[in-house]
Amino acid sequence: MRPLAALLVLMMLAGCSSxxxxxxxxxxxxxxxxxxxxxxxxxxxxxxxxPYAAG
Amino acid sequence: MLMLSHLRPGPAAAIAAAIAAxxxxxxxxxxxxxxxxxxxxxxxxxxxxxxxGARVGDAVYEKDTIQTGADGAIGLTFTDNTxxxxxxxxEIDLSEYRFDSSNFxxxxxxxxRQGTLTMVSGDIARSSPGAMKVxxxxxxVGVRGTRxxxxxxxxx
Numbered sequence: 186m187r188p189l190a191a192l193l194v195l196m197m198l199a200g201c202s203s204x205x206x207x208x209x210x211x212x213x214x215x216x217x218x219x220x221x222x223x224x225x226x227x228x229x230x231x232x233x234x235x236p237y238a239a240g
Numbered sequence: 241m242l243m244l245s246h247l248r249p250g251p252a253a254a255i256a257a258a259i260a261a262x263x264x265x266x267x268x269x270x271x272x273x274x275x276x277x278x279x280x281x282x283x284x285x286x287x288x289x290x291x292x293g294a295r296v297g298d299a300v301y302e303k304d305t306i307q308t309g310a311d312g313a314i315g316l317t318f319t320d321n322t323x324x325x326x327x328x329x330x331e332i333d334l335s336e337y338r339f340d341s342s343n344f345x346x347x348x349x350x351x352x353r354q355g356t357l358t359m360v361s362g363d364i365a366r367s368s369p370g371a372m373k374v375x376x377x378x379x380x381v382g383v384r385g386t387r388x389x390x391x392x393x394x395x396x
Binding site: 206207208209210211212213214219220221222223224225226227233 | 358361365370376377378379380381382383384385386387388389390391392393394
């Protein structure tokens, strides 16, 4: 169920940003914490390290 | 030469499927890197230009491409315990993968052309933060150990 819920969240967020080519979302762990991802492109880097942080 | 047209549809189809499966395995380069855990709807593995319908339990190799249709979804578990789930209309190349279970070192690069993807990173990201990457047409994601989701819009 968790992957399905994650995909649903992703689709909802994507609906808010129809002009985007790509959307990246950090998902929380079971304990509510989150790790981190770094999104790099166009000479910029964005660190996402909070639950449901998106870029 | 085997004349499949002389056989009834059942055996002919079974033989053709067996030949396709054998050819697919023969085209695999290197060790198995993942296994198919779940399949829903239309999901295929493209290996050396050959398309094979994905089934639960199938082996996945470096350089394979995972592709799903409009009603498709697929879940993979890699040898480092990374879990990858792809939703409908997804296309993902498993471009690079190496993992040493003796010291948990390794690297992974997946090229995501389109679709939706969720991942729960495993030992590679845990032991070597940044060694797991997902490349999209617009950006590269470096994974430090987490759960994340990506959606890439595009068309085949």
